[in-house]
Amino acid sequence: MNFVQGKFFITEKTAVAKQIYSFRIECPEVVKIACAGQFVHIKADGFLLRRPISICGLDREKGLLRIVFEVRGKGTDKLSQLNKGDFMDIIAPLGHGFTVNRDYKKVVLIGGGIGTPPMLPLAEIYGDRATVITGFRNSGAVILQEDFGKTGAETVLCTDDGSAGVHGFVTEPLAEILKKNGADMVYACGPAPMLKKVSEICREKNIPCEISLEERMACGVGACLGCACRIKKNGEEVFAHVCKDGPVFNAEEVLW
Amino acid sequence: MADLSVNICGVDFKNPVIPASGTFGYGREYEHLFSLEKLGGISVKGTTLKKRTGNLPPRIAETPAGMLNSVGLQNPGIDHFIEEELPYLLTKNTVIIANIAGADVEECVQIAEKLEGTQVHMIELNISCPNVKQGGAAFGTSCSMASQVTKSVRNATTKPLIVKLSPNVTDITEIARAVESEGADAVSLINTLMGMRIDINTRRPVLHNNVGGFSGPAVFPVAVRMVWQTANAVKIPVIGMGGISSGEDAIEMMMAGASAVQVGAVTFSDPFAPVRIISEIDEFLNRKNIDSVRDIVGTVKPW
Numbered sequence: 001m002n003f004v005q006g007k008f009f010i011t012e013k014t015a016v017a018k019q020i021y022s023f024r025i026e027c028p029e030v031v032k033i034a035c036a037g038q039f040v041h042i043k044a045d046g047f048l049l050r051r052p053i054s055i056c057g058l059d060r061e062k063g064l065l066r067i068v069f070e071v072r073g074k075g076t077d078k079l080s081q082l083n084k085g086d087f088m089d090i091i092a093p094l095g096h097g098f099t100v101n102r103d104y105k106k107v108v109l110i111g112g113g114i115g116t117p118p119m120l121p122l123a124e125i126y127g128d129r130a131t132v133i134t135g136f137r138n139s140g141a142v143i144l145q146e147d148f149g150k151t152g153a154e155t156v157l158c159t160d161d162g163s164a165g166v167h168g169f170v171t172e173p174l175a176e177i178l179k180k181n182g183a184d185m186v187y188a189c190g191p192a193p194m195l196k197k198v199s200e201i202c203r204e205k206n207i208p209c210e211i212s213l214e215e216r217m218a219c220g221v222g223a224c225l226g227c228a229c230r231i232k233k234n235g236e237e238v239f240a241h242v243c244k245d246g247p248v249f250n251a252e253e254v255l256w
Numbered sequence: 257m258a259d260l261s262v263n264i265c266g267v268d269f270k271n272p273v274i275p276a277s278g279t280f281g282y283g284r285e286y287e288h289l290f291s292l293e294k295l296g297g298i299s300v301k302g303t304t305l306k307k308r309t310g311n312l313p314p315r316i317a318e319t320p321a322g323m324l325n326s327v328g329l330q331n332p333g334i335d336h337f338i339e340e341e342l343p344y345l346l347t348k349n350t351v352i353i354a355n356i357a358g359a360d361v362e363e364c365v366q367i368a369e370k371l372e373g374t375q376v377h378m379i380e381l382n383i384s385c386p387n388v389k390q391g392g393a394a395f396g397t398s399c400s401m402a403s404q405v406t407k408s409v410r411n412a413t414t415k416p417l418i419v420k421l422s423p424n425v426t427d428i429t430e431i432a433r434a435v436e437s438e439g440a441d442a443v444s445l446i447n448t449l450m451g452m453r454i455d456i457n458t459r460r461p462v463l464h465n466n467v468g469g470f471s472g473p474a475v476f477p478v479a480v481r482m483v484w485q486t487a488n489a490v491k492i493p494v495i496g497m498g499g500i501s502s503g504e505d506a507i508e509m510m511m512a513g514a515s516a517v518q519v520g521a522v523t524f525s526d527p528f529a530p531v532r533i534i535s536e537i538d539e540f541l542n543r544k545n546i547d548s549v550r551d552i553v554g555t556v557k558p559w
Contacts (some may be wrong), residue, residue, distance in 0.1 A: 005286055005527055048472045048525050060362050075318070091527060142308045158360075216316040216462075218323065221288075223281035225301075225330045226316040239309050239330060 003221070004029055012233040016143045019071040020054070020114070021080050021112070028063025028093045029181030037042065037119035037212055040067060041220035043089035044078040051075050052243070054189070054216050055093065056117035056144075057124075065092070065208060068117040068143065072184055094220050095247050098210055100125055102126035108133065108177060109153070109199055110170050112190020116144055120186055123151040124216035131156065131183075133173050139164035147183055171197045178205045185210070192256070201249035209251035214243040231256040259548040260534065262296070262516050263442035264493045265416035269296040269351050269516060272549055273534045274528035275508065276497050276520035277302050277355035277380065277420075278327065282341040283348065286527060294531050297351030299444075299518060300341070302382050304356075306362045307333040317462035318454045320515035322472030322499070323521055324451045329357055329388050334367045338374055346375050347502055353418065357382040361408045368412040379415045381406065381440075384422030384447035385469075396422035396447070399434040410439035418495060421445040421486075428482050429489035436490045444495035445486060446479045472521040475499040475512065480512045487513020487554055501529065503536020513554040 012024040021222040030040070035057055058067030070076045101148065102124070107126050111134040112120040123130050131152035136142045138161045146154050156173045157165030158238060164171065175181070178201065188198045189212035202209035215227040222244030231240045231253040240246065240253075259269035283292050310330025316498075317324040331337075337354070345352045354376045358364035368379060383395035383402055393415040395401045406419055410534065419435040420427055423446035432443050448469025453462040461467070479498025487494045496514025500506050500521035509517050522529040540550060 006290060043525060047318065048321060048323055048521060049316070051523065157480050184529045195283040216314045218325065218521075219279070219285070219527075220524075221527070223285045224279055224325070224524065225281075225310065226325055228310060228313040228315055228330070229329075230312075236307075239313075 003152060004032055004092055005089075005091040007089045010082060010084050010086050010088055013082070013084050015025065015195035016068060017075050017141055020068065020141075020143055021071075022058075022066065022068045024248045025065045025067070025088050025090070026063055027065050027090070027092070030090070031058050031060055031063050031065050032245060034065065034093035036100065037118055038093040038095045040065065040090045040245060041094055044075040047075045049218055050091065052084050052094070052220060054118035054212065054247070058121055069198070070114040073091065084138060091220055092103070095243055096245060097123060097220055098187055101185070103204040106181060106183045107131075108174060108183045108186045110174060110186065110188035110194075111135070111188065112139065112170060112188075112194040113137065115190030118189050119187065120144060120147055120151075121243070123148050126153065128152040128154070128175050130154070131177055133170045133177075135156065135159070135170035135194070136164070137161070138221070170194065174198060175201050178202075179209060188212070193250070196256050202216060202251060205219055209256065210248050211251045212247045213248065213249060213254070215244050217243055234235055258538055258546060259550070260538060262550055263450075264495070264515055265378070266289060267351055269473055271296040271534050271537070272516035274299055274351070274353065274495070274516060274518045275523060275530050276518035276559065277382065277522035279523050284344075285480055287524075287552055289527055290531050292348040293352055294534065295350045296516060296534075297353055297377070298345065299353040299355050299380055299550065300337070300420060301331055302329050302347065302355045302357045302385065303334050303337045304329055304333050305367050305479065307331065307336070312464040314462060315468070317468065319451065319453065319470065319472070320474060322451060323524075324463055324468035324470050324472055325448070326463045326468035327557070328465065329385055334370050337478035342376060351377045352380045353380050354381045355382050357385055357388070359388075361405050364405055365408050369408045372413055376415065378407070378418060379413055380418040380420050381409050382445060382447070384420055392443070396431065397425050398446050399430055399529045402431050403438045404436045406435040406438040406440050416441045418442040418444050420447055422447050423478060423482055423498070424450050429485050432486045432490050434443060436492050440492060442493040442495060443486060443490065444497060446475070446482050446498040449475055449478065457532045464541055471499065473499045473501050474503055476505060480509060483509060483514050484512040484556065500533070503533050503540055505542050506533050509547065510553050511556045513556070515553050541558060
């Protein structure tokens, strides 16, 4: 694992939905070594603990890193007050990202709510070989649809209340697509109940699945052992750590 | 440049700054950012006799100017430490302190015996972990238990022995005196304070363990007070820790009576904190024309 810590220039800030912000940060040294599924650990002024945020975009030509996050509490609220021209203090890239196989002919990407951003770099890699299923509470919370559209991936939008796209959860279209076309791999990030259900569907169909997990985190680099999650490795139950062993895990390993 | 070297129980440290146990792993992660050689020493992750899986998550909660943790001494066990981690650490040209924790006196003794044949520089006996059911704080909050475990480990090791004290007691100086009289070469303090947070939406404690150890800048004044009281109560060196986040904090802790300092939670915020604090101590001494960091230890002038 290789990572850097520094203060990097914010080149763009946009509000993409209510309380959800997109930032582009100029940090070529991070972008050069980062991959889809990794995260950045951001210092919020006045808070002891950093905030782990998934990478949403890697512009390797321009050296720009993109993150999209939702204001969930005081720390993310503080981060959302940063503006274009400010510097963001990050440690990155951190964690173990998604397994990418350029030979895959058909992949499904599942994003639930604010778990959607880390799916975008995968959609950019797989292009029209990807089907992206994203789900949100309602039409006001929908994000990144245009960005996914530009990748050439097929997109399916769901909302819990039917105010945009398909009325229902992402797991319904997933089951249909897998039944109809199968897939070489399913990637998912979102709330735990969604990830659990996605994992079950993939297990039934015997399709490999990688999921990105979240846990309360301190150091972000694997030193403090705070962000534990239960996994099964070689038949043994162990506590792995979301920051270093994850955030991406093989869905079969995760114990719910 | 001022002389930053200190000597604790006959062990030479190039500077008085030591990452605290449990916040720095075995140093491997931070070596991506700076050379471990720059550190005065490293107090490695608390090690038990057998592998421990630790507590269920969530293990971390944030607090104003601090945090709670309930990791629960997750570690691969002493044999793994000796075989896989220690040889690597000993190449780093810094003082390696093995932090050890046992469920009972016998286990503490067995761990110390296993370390006796190694080149580890010092042992820090943790009698204050708040996150385990057996041993841990049960040792550190009773004078008789603290005495008993210190005496037994003392008899099992020729290594310099630091005893790490719990702040969750009525009078920390009593415990400090008790371990001093049983042969501790130094004491380190404070371990974390017991704390709790509750999610008011779910009415669940944030930590799965319900309670956990409170650390970070918020505990600093408590730590300074306890270091000061302890330094005045014992003759052995005191290693001060608890919420140190700058060189000025380190200087303050040393003026209170600490011969060296450990830094912990601040590293989560600023991974360069240990090396930053070393250079900030140097800057302060230069600004004040003080030749050696040793000259400030215990120099507080109480009213």
